[in-house]
Amino acid sequence: xxxxxxxxxxxxxxxxxxxxxxxxxxxxxxxxxxxxxxxxxxxxxxxxxxxxxxxxxxxxxxxxxxxxxxxxxxxxxxxxxxxxxxxxxxxxxxxxxxxxxxxxxxxxxxxxxxxxxxxxxxxxxxxxxxxxxxxxxxxxxxxxxxxxxxxxxxxxxxxxxxxxxxxxxxxxxx
Numbered sequence: 220x221x222x223x224x225x226x227x228x229x230x231x232x233x234x235x236x237x238x239x240x241x242x243x244x245x246x247x248x249x250x251x252x253x254x255x256x257x258x259x260x261x262x263x264x265x266x267x268x269x270x271x272x273x274x275x276x277x278x279x280x281x282x283x284x285x286x287x288x289x290x291x292x293x294x295x296x297x298x299x300x301x302x303x304x305x306x307x308x309x310x311x312x313x314x315x316x317x318x319x320x321x322x323x324x325x326x327x328x329x330x331x332x333x334x335x336x337x338x339x340x341x342x343x344x345x346x347x348x349x350x351x352x353x354x355x356x357x358x359x360x361x362x363x364x365x366x367x368x369x370x371x372x373x374x375x376x377x378x379x380x381x382x383x384x385x386x387x388x389x390x391x392x393x
Contacts, residue, residue, distance in 0.1 A: 223359040226342040227380035230325040232317060233269060234310060234336065235370055237280040237287050239329035240346060243366035256286045259367050263294050265374030268387040270295060272378055277313060279306055281332050307335025327373055329353055329365060344373045 238244050241262055247255040270276055277298035278291055284301065291299045298317075303309045306328075314324050322341035326333070329349035337343035337356050345357040346365035354360050359376060361369035378384040 220359075223342070223376065224380040226358050227325065227377045229323050230274060230342050230377050230381075231323040232275045232277065232314060232319045233266075233325040233374070233377060234277045234279050234313070234327070234340075235266070236306075236326075236328040236330075236333050237278060237284075238282060239349070239365050240327050241278075241290075241366060241370055243364065244329065244348075254284050254286060256284065256290075257366065258290050259371070261368045262366070262370035262374075263290075265371030266294055266296065269374045269377060272381070272383040272387055274377060274381075275317060275319075279303055279309055279313070279326075279336060281306070304332070305335065306333060307339050310336040310339055325373075325377060327370060342377075344376075346370075 235241055241258055242256045266276055276296050278296055279300045281303055287301060288299060298313060300309050311321060314321055321339050324340045325342040326336045326340040327344040328337055329346055330353060334356055343357045344359045345353050346361050346369035348365060361372045363369045363372045375384055378387050
């Protein structure tokens, strides 16, 4: 845990996969073929607290969905990369565009497509039900499930590591 906190302390950009991280990984379709996703408000508020503390956030996903773009707009996430198959290269390019070193990036993923981004990040996280190989490459494995608080747990870990969690929670405790 101390090593994960040390790595999380340096995070200036936290990047999240969607399916299996911000959602439970299941894909829902209605009769018209439209894709539906269920997002957790705990995760969303964690991301907002992280952004409020000065940590930039992004979404990096292999699938493309209008629902993801809508959720990102709702949360104020400015950097949304969809339909990306080479997540490692995309992460490096995003970091470079934002003036952030890879060691200052965090990435949360759940499956093998996420490994290149996780391995290039200074801090890699995964939900507890991620693929075994992904968990073995994570610096931190959340105890909460994907799409049900795992991302919030990671956001709070980053805030705690940076000494910003109390300030992020203070408005709610006044």
